[in-house]
Amino acid sequence: MGERLKIFTFVAILGFIAGVIAELTIEYVIPWLAAVLPAIFSIRYVLSGLAGAFLTLIIVSVWAYVTGPKEA
Numbered sequence: 001m002g003e004r005l006k007i008f009t010f011v012a013i014l015g016f017i018a019g020v021i022a023e024l025t026i027e028y029v030i031p032w033l034a035a036v037l038p039a040i041f042s043i044r045y046v047l048s049g050l051a052g053a054f055l056t057l058i059i060v061s062v063w064a065y066v067t068g069p070k071e072a
Contacts, residue, residue, distance in 0.1 A: 010066070014059055014062060014063070018055050018058070018059055021055060021058070022051065022055060025051055025054075026051075030047055030051070034047075
């Protein structure tokens with residue numbers, strides 16, 4: 001049970017960090033990109049897709065780094 005609680009806690013912390021990153025991205029990065037590249041980033045679903053892809057890569061990378069390879 002202790003191992004599961006550690007995993008749940010870790011996932012909750014990752015979710016919190018992802019939420020903070022998403023908020024910062026929405027607040028600062030996306031408006032800056034919209035000003036720099038207005039033609040591409042005027043379509044809202046493109047922004048949502050890029051933000052989702054970026055956050056997913058970060059979360060999976062952190063998870064893969066923390067868990068590491070299993071020793072047999």
